[in-house]
Amino acid sequence: MRNLKIYLLVFVCLFGSKMKAQESFEGKAKDIASRIETIVKEEKKELKAEVEVVNEQLAQGKLTNQEADEKKKVLAEARAKTIEEKVAKLEEELHVLVQDKVDGKIKNIDTSKTITVHIDKDFFSHKKYINGEKRTTSQFVFAFGANNLVTDKQVANSDFKYWKSHFYEWGLTYNTRILKEDNLLHFKYGMSLMYNNLRPTDDRYFVKNGAQTDLITSTVHLDESRFRNVYIMVPLHLEFDFTKKEIRDDANYFRTHKSMRVGLGGYAGFRVKSKQILCFDDASGNDVEQKTKGNYNVNDFNYGLSTYVGYRATSLYLKYDLQPLFENNAVDQNNISLGLRFDFN
Structure with missing residues (x-):
């Protein structure tokens, strides 16, 4: 699975009269970063709710510890896969945006500004729920x-x-x-x-x-x-x-x-x-x-x-x-x- 610890480093610059070009590049980059963060937050929220349901079933005796761990593993992997698929599309958009800048289609980059988006891979790892291999x-x-x-x-x-x-x-x-x-x-x-x-x-x-x-x-x-x-x-x-x-x-x-x-x-x-x-x-x-x-x-x-x-x-x-x-x-x-x-x- 692709590493979900993604760092989007976009350097945006201003040069006085080129404000319109800068706003276009910076705005698009910020929009991509914001959409990625939204995806991660939503998937974390959904996973947390699903795990709580499994914990309730475990407390009620409907599941054994092993069955509960297996369920959590499946849920975590499913959410991680969903994140990977959604972020992959946004990564492609960012790649095109940066390539356009490199090709000179978008000018003026201010190296004083950096946008960073971090996705916590470990949150979606089944290792958070089971200690290594299955028992x-x-x-x-x-x-x-x-x-x-x-x-x-x-x-x-x-x-x-x-x-x-x-x-x-x-x-x-x-x-x-x-x-x-x-x-x-x-x-x-x-x-x-x-x-x-x-x-x-x-x-x-x-x-x-x-x-x-x-x-x-x-x-x-x-x-x-x-x-x-x-x-x-x-x-x-x-x-x-x-x-x-x-x-x-x-x-x-x-x-x-x-x-x-x-x-x-x-x-x-x-x-x-x-x-x-x-x-x-x-x-x-x-x-x-x-x-x-x-x-x-x-x-x-x-x-x-x-x-x-x-x-x-x-x-x-x-x-x-x-x-x-x-x-x-x-x-x-x-x-x-x-x-x-x-x-x-």
Whole structure:
């Protein structure tokens, strides 16, 4: 938005016999300045009346503090836009007037006279009504990294490739500042779509064997063996945001995701689908891609713990499923993921 702190400096001069030309220039300049001041006064008056109505609704319990702040913000921005549009037209008139003077169409300027018009931009700034960001903000989240299974409480000597087994996650989160006058603690919650991919080693793949799911060796070389599980999850975190508050106009000003952040929490949700993808060459040398959908005895419900540590939008992200991957296997195997997470405001 154009800076509304406008200074109209018009120098008007008199040289005896040229009074008529001087009066024309000075009169037009004063008229423009007067009209701008009138616009500002009227808009301030209207905004003040609108804000008083919102305050009455807040006092009557018809609005929450957050709703009242949001309303005031919208009203202030609308009035500021109205001022900007109206003043822009008068600015153009003044520009033409001064240009005419520069071009010599209007003569005689007295540098002893100055007309100044000041518009208080801060009066129309929503920062007058809310302390920085809204108390609740939203972020788009995207995460990716390595994925594997913890077997017998360890990931070492895994049956799955470490760098080729991946996870992906994307979703929407909301971030609410818990304390009104302190920026440290936030409650973060939302919904995510999570893809967990496992790539077995040594030409192996999963086979459903009654209530068990076994990892067996293929009779042919597998160019690709990938087992994918897709979940819809609800993540919940307590976030420590170390972004320092600012002091503006003797008021606290809060922002998020501008410094170091730490999140502690977990997630819960349900499985959408499971799919196994096998790629190999048949006896004739043809490329074959085989996709098989099924439940593979994977638990339909999933939950776990997660944490992230980072700076600004980027974090190191760790997740661990407390629910075993398979329902009835003799040995529990729990999914674990480590990667990067991006929270975009």
